[in-house]
Amino acid sequence: xxQVKQNSPSLSVQEGRISILNCDYTNSMFDYFLWYKKYPxxxxxxxxxxxxxxxxxxxxxxxxxxxxxxxxxxxxxxPSQPGDSAVYFCAxxxxxxxxxxxxxxxxxxxxxxxx
Amino acid sequence: DTEVTQTPKHLVxxxxxxxxxxxxxxxxxRAMYWYKQKAKKPPxxxxxxxxxxxxxxxxxxxxxxPECPNSSLLNLHLHALQPEDSALYxxxxxxxxxxxxxFFGQGTRLTxx
Numbered sequence: 001x002x003q004v005k006q007n008s009p010s011l012s013v014q015e016g017r018i019s020i021l022n023c024d025y026t027n028s029m030f031d032y033f034l035w036y037k038k039y040p041x042x043x044x045x046x047x048x049x050x051x052x053x054x055x056x057x058x059x060x061x062x063x064x065x066x067x068x069x070x071x072x073x074x075x076x077x078x079p080s081q082p083g084d085s086a087v088y089f090c091a092x093x094x095x096x097x098x099x100x101x102x103x104x105x106x107x108x109x110x111x112x113x114x115x
Numbered sequence: 116d117t118e119v120t121q122t123p124k125h126l127v128x129x130x131x132x133x134x135x136x137x138x139x140x141x142x143x144x145r146a147m148y149w150y151k152q153k154a155k156k157p158p159x160x161x162x163x164x165x166x167x168x169x170x171x172x173x174x175x176x177x178x179x180x181p182e183c184p185n186s187s188l189l190n191l192h193l194h195a196l197q198p199e200d201s202a203l204y205x206x207x208x209x210x211x212x213x214x215x216x217x218f219f220g221q222g223t224r225l226t227x228x
Contacts, residue, residue, distance in 0.1 A: 004157075034216060043119070043205050043219030044158065089157055102171060103148075103207075103217055105157035 003027045004092050004106040012112045019077040021109050023090030026071065030092040034103070035064060035075045038087045047088075048075070080113045087111075121206050121220035129228055130196060136223045138189040138206030147189040148217060149181060150205040158205055164189060196227045 005024045013019045023033075031052045036044035050057040050064045050073065057064050063076045077084055090106040119140045128134050138147065146165050150158035163171035164183040178200075180192040189206055203224055207217040 036219075041203075041222070041224065043121075043207075043221050046216055046218065049216055102160060102163070104160070107157050108155075 002107070003030075004090055004104050006088075006090055006106040006109050008109050009107070010110040010112070012114060013080045015082055015113055015115050016079045019075075019080045019084065019111055019113065021075040021077075021088050021090075021111065023073045023075075023106055024071055025073075025092050027092070027094070027104075028071065029094045030104075032093040033064070033066060033073050034091045034093065035062075036089045036091060036105075037084075038089060038108070044089055077111075080111075082113050082115055085111055085113050119206055119208055119218050119220035121204075121223050123223060124221065125224045125226075127226045127228060128193065128196065130198070132196075133192070133194045135193065136191040136204055136206075136225075138191075138220055139187055140208040140218070141187055142208060142210075142218065143186075144208035144210050144218070145186060146209045147183060148207040148209075149179075149189070149191050150207060150219075152203040152205060152222070162191075193225075196225075198227050201226045 003026050034049040035047040037047050038044045048059050048062045048064050050066050055066050061077055066073045087108045087110050089108045091103045093103050122137045148163050149161040151161055152158045160173050161175045162181045167183045178195050182190040203222045205222045206220045209217045
């Protein structure tokens with residue numbers, strides 16, 4: 001049973017336009033959400049995160065929106081650049097005191113930004 | 116230094132071999148993780164070490180044996196693996212508790228023949 005879902009396996013966007021990547025989760029105990037970007041044969045690179053007590057977090061071209069009632073979050077990239085082409089993973093975490101974080105990843109969305 | 120370093124980058128091993136994957140970080144993080152990633156799948160958590168103690172084992176077969184010799188090092192000992200264990204093995208670390216953000220290494224591409 002997938003706790004974190006990314007229903008679009010791929011997305012193509014024109015350079016300069018907005019990219020919107022979506023993520024849904026089922027476990028209401030998740031209290032932190034993260035987006036990672038991954039190139040082939042590399043480890044995931046952290047992009048941006050949001051705590052469950054917030055509904056928006058911005059960092060440069062990247063903004064993450066969280067809708068707790070809908071158990072939905074989205075990553076907006078504006079403007080999109082060809083270098084943004086990668087696989088984007090949504091991850092959710094439920095903190096466990098003294099036990100580290102259990103990060104659960106979605107299946108990923110492959111973003112292609114076309115010049 | 117915000118790096119998690121994994122060695123080797125690539126490993127080919129036979130089903131009767133014993134090998135080890137190594138991971139190192141010098142960010143002072145007290146939680147370290149092993150993830151396994153198959154092609155076109157998300158990373159799947161295998162083990163979590165918190166303050167050098169194994170805190171989460173996601174029902175991983177005993178042919179995978181983790182070890183945390185100190186707060187900077189994490190090993191994954193491999194023995195009698197199967198071809199279906201071929202995958203990208205990712206190590207990660209995070210600050211404990213307050214900042215649930217994991218830093219990942221580049222991974223070890225393991226092929227079992």
